[in-house]
Amino acid sequence: MKKLSKLKQVMAFGFAILIFAACSSQRNAAVSNKVSKGAISGTWTVNDVRLEGFPSGYAVKNAFDLAPYQDFVGSTWTLYGGYGGSIALTNGINQEIYWSIINDGMNPTFQFKKINAGDKAKDVREGYQLEVAEATKTSLILRSPFTLANGGTAYIVYSFVNAK
Numbered sequence: 001m002k003k004l005s006k007l008k009q010v011m012a013f014g015f016a017i018l019i020f021a022a023c024s025s026q027r028n029a030a031v032s033n034k035v036s037k038g039a040i041s042g043t044w045t046v047n048d049v050r051l052e053g054f055p056s057g058y059a060v061k062n063a064f065d066l067a068p069y070q071d072f073v074g075s076t077w078t079l080y081g082g083y084g085g086s087i088a089l090t091n092g093i094n095q096e097i098y099w100s101i102i103n104d105g106m107n108p109t110f111q112f113k114k115i116n117a118g119d120k121a122k123d124v125r126e127g128y129q130l131e132v133a134e135a136t137k138t139s140l141i142l143r144s145p146f147t148l149a150n151g152g153t154a155y156i157v158y159s160f161v162n163a164k
Contacts, residue, residue, distance in 0.1 A: 035101055035108035039135040041081040044160035046072050052143070053154035060156065063144065064114070064128055066093055069156050076163060083121075085112075098124070101132075108132040110142055130158070138162050 049072050051060065063069040064087075071091050079085040079099055087095045098121035099112040113127035130142040140160040145153050 033106055033108060034103040035110075035132050035135045037081060037083075037101055039137075040099075040101060040110060040132075040140065041079050043163040044077045044079065044140055045163045046075045046077070046158055047161050048157075048159040049073050050157050050159075051154065052157050053148075053152065054146075055148070055154075058148075058154075060146075063156055064095075066095060066114075067091060072158060077160065102129075108135070131155075133157070 049069050051058075051069075054060065060069055063072060066087070067089055071089050071093075074090040076088045077085065078088070083099055085097050085099055087093075087097060096115040097112040098115050099110065102109040102111060108131075109129050110132050111127055111129045113121060113124040115121055115124060128144065130144045133141040133143050135141075138161065140162075142158045142160070143155040144158070145155055148154055
Protein backbone atom coordinates (compact mmCIF):
# COMPACT_ATOMS: atom_id res chain seq x y z
CA MET A 1 0.00 0.00 0.00
CA LYS A 2 2.81 2.36 0.88
CA LYS A 3 4.53 1.72 -2.49
CA LEU A 4 1.33 2.52 -4.38
CA SER A 5 0.96 5.83 -2.53
CA LYS A 6 4.57 6.77 -3.33
CA LEU A 7 4.00 5.90 -7.00
CA LYS A 8 0.93 8.17 -7.10
CA GLN A 9 2.96 11.04 -5.64
CA VAL A 10 5.72 10.60 -8.23
CA MET A 11 3.17 10.46 -11.05
CA ALA A 12 1.36 13.57 -9.77
CA PHE A 13 4.67 15.43 -9.53
CA GLY A 14 5.63 14.36 -13.07
CA PHE A 15 2.23 15.45 -14.39
CA ALA A 16 2.60 18.87 -12.72
CA ILE A 17 6.02 19.34 -14.34
CA LEU A 18 4.60 18.38 -17.73
CA ILE A 19 1.78 20.93 -17.43
CA PHE A 20 4.19 23.64 -16.29
CA ALA A 21 6.51 22.96 -19.24
CA ALA A 22 3.64 23.10 -21.73
CA CYS A 23 2.37 26.41 -20.36
CA SER A 24 5.87 27.84 -20.29
CA SER A 25 6.56 27.03 -23.96
CA GLN A 26 3.24 28.60 -25.03
CA ARG A 27 4.13 31.80 -23.18
CA ASN A 28 7.58 31.87 -24.79
CA ALA A 29 6.08 31.36 -28.26
CA ALA A 30 4.00 34.53 -27.94
CA VAL A 31 7.00 36.54 -26.76
CA SER A 32 9.10 35.40 -29.73
CA ASN A 33 6.86 37.40 -32.11
CA LYS A 34 7.92 40.71 -30.62
CA VAL A 35 10.24 42.93 -32.64
CA SER A 36 12.61 45.29 -30.88
CA LYS A 37 13.46 48.81 -31.93
CA GLY A 38 17.07 47.65 -32.25
CA ALA A 39 16.10 45.00 -34.82
CA ILE A 40 14.58 47.69 -37.07
CA SER A 41 17.02 50.56 -36.47
CA GLY A 42 19.66 51.04 -39.13
CA THR A 43 20.00 51.70 -42.82
CA TRP A 44 18.04 49.40 -45.12
CA THR A 45 17.88 49.10 -48.91
CA VAL A 46 14.77 47.77 -50.63
CA ASN A 47 15.91 44.96 -52.93
CA ASP A 48 12.45 43.72 -53.98
CA VAL A 49 8.84 44.88 -54.02
CA ARG A 50 6.04 42.54 -54.99
CA LEU A 51 2.28 42.43 -54.96
CA GLU A 52 0.57 39.68 -52.96
CA GLY A 53 -3.13 38.84 -53.22
CA PHE A 54 -4.14 41.54 -55.71
CA PRO A 55 -6.62 40.42 -58.39
CA SER A 56 -5.31 40.16 -61.96
CA GLY A 57 -5.34 43.56 -63.63
CA TYR A 58 -5.65 45.51 -60.38
CA ALA A 59 -3.73 48.80 -60.66
CA VAL A 60 -1.81 50.05 -57.63
CA LYS A 61 -1.20 53.73 -58.35
CA ASN A 62 1.25 54.67 -55.60
CA ALA A 63 2.60 53.73 -52.23
CA PHE A 64 2.55 55.97 -49.15
CA ASP A 65 1.33 58.85 -51.34
CA LEU A 66 4.91 59.22 -52.59
CA ALA A 67 5.46 57.26 -55.80
CA PRO A 68 4.50 54.08 -57.66
CA TYR A 69 5.39 51.01 -55.62
CA GLN A 70 7.98 49.95 -58.22
CA ASP A 71 9.96 53.16 -57.51
CA PHE A 72 10.74 51.84 -54.03
CA VAL A 73 13.15 49.20 -55.40
CA GLY A 74 16.63 50.51 -54.57
CA SER A 75 15.30 53.05 -52.05
CA THR A 76 17.15 53.59 -48.79
CA TRP A 77 15.29 53.70 -45.50
CA THR A 78 17.32 55.19 -42.67
CA LEU A 79 15.72 54.40 -39.31
CA TYR A 80 17.42 56.04 -36.35
CA GLY A 81 17.15 54.54 -32.88
CA GLY A 82 15.40 57.70 -31.66
CA TYR A 83 12.52 56.96 -34.06
CA GLY A 84 13.43 59.61 -36.65
CA GLY A 85 14.45 58.66 -40.14
CA SER A 86 14.02 59.09 -43.86
CA ILE A 87 13.04 57.31 -47.04
CA ALA A 88 15.18 58.18 -50.07
CA LEU A 89 13.94 56.94 -53.43
CA THR A 90 16.21 56.57 -56.44
CA ASN A 91 14.03 59.07 -58.37
CA GLY A 92 15.17 61.85 -56.00
CA ILE A 93 12.22 61.88 -53.58
CA ASN A 94 13.42 62.16 -49.98
CA GLN A 95 10.86 61.97 -47.18
CA GLU A 96 11.57 62.52 -43.49
CA ILE A 97 9.62 60.15 -41.23
CA TYR A 98 8.91 59.39 -37.59
CA TRP A 99 8.55 55.66 -36.93
CA SER A 100 7.75 53.22 -34.15
CA ILE A 101 6.99 49.57 -33.48
CA ILE A 102 3.73 48.20 -32.06
CA ASN A 103 4.10 44.85 -30.33
CA ASP A 104 0.82 43.20 -29.42
CA GLY A 105 2.56 39.88 -28.84
CA MET A 106 1.34 38.25 -32.05
CA ASN A 107 1.52 40.71 -34.96
CA PRO A 108 4.35 43.24 -34.75
CA THR A 109 3.61 46.37 -36.74
CA PHE A 110 6.00 48.99 -38.14
CA GLN A 111 4.32 52.38 -38.38
CA PHE A 112 5.51 55.71 -39.67
CA LYS A 113 4.33 59.25 -40.27
CA LYS A 114 5.63 61.53 -43.01
CA ILE A 115 7.17 64.65 -41.49
CA ASN A 116 7.30 67.69 -43.75
CA ALA A 117 9.33 70.87 -43.17
CA GLY A 118 8.00 72.68 -40.11
CA ASP A 119 5.97 69.67 -38.90
CA LYS A 120 6.38 68.17 -35.46
CA ALA A 121 5.79 64.42 -35.20
CA LYS A 122 3.34 64.88 -32.30
CA ASP A 123 1.14 67.10 -34.49
CA VAL A 124 0.96 64.71 -37.49
CA ARG A 125 -2.13 62.50 -37.04
CA GLU A 126 -2.00 60.29 -40.14
CA GLY A 127 0.48 57.65 -41.07
CA TYR A 128 1.03 54.15 -42.38
CA GLN A 129 1.15 50.73 -40.75
CA LEU A 130 2.97 47.71 -42.16
CA GLU A 131 3.08 44.18 -40.81
CA VAL A 132 6.56 42.99 -39.85
CA ALA A 133 6.91 39.60 -41.56
CA GLU A 134 10.62 39.23 -40.77
CA ALA A 135 13.24 41.24 -38.90
CA THR A 136 16.80 39.95 -38.60
CA LYS A 137 20.18 41.67 -38.58
CA THR A 138 20.48 41.24 -42.35
CA SER A 139 16.93 41.29 -43.71
CA LEU A 140 13.61 42.97 -43.10
CA ILE A 141 10.27 42.22 -44.75
CA LEU A 142 7.34 44.62 -44.33
CA ARG A 143 3.84 44.03 -45.72
CA SER A 144 1.60 47.00 -46.47
CA PRO A 145 -2.07 45.92 -46.33
CA PHE A 146 -4.73 47.15 -48.77
CA THR A 147 -8.45 46.49 -48.40
CA LEU A 148 -9.94 45.33 -51.69
CA ALA A 149 -13.45 46.14 -52.94
CA ASN A 150 -14.57 42.57 -52.14
CA GLY A 151 -13.51 43.01 -48.50
CA GLY A 152 -10.35 40.91 -48.87
CA THR A 153 -6.85 42.08 -48.07
CA ALA A 154 -3.90 42.28 -50.43
CA TYR A 155 -0.34 43.43 -49.69
CA ILE A 156 2.57 45.28 -51.18
CA VAL A 157 5.56 43.37 -49.79
CA TYR A 158 8.83 45.25 -49.32
CA SER A 159 11.99 43.16 -48.87
CA PHE A 160 15.01 44.96 -47.40
CA VAL A 161 18.66 44.11 -46.91
CA ASN A 162 20.87 45.76 -44.34
CA ALA A 163 22.88 48.44 -46.12
CA LYS A 164 25.93 48.04 -43.88
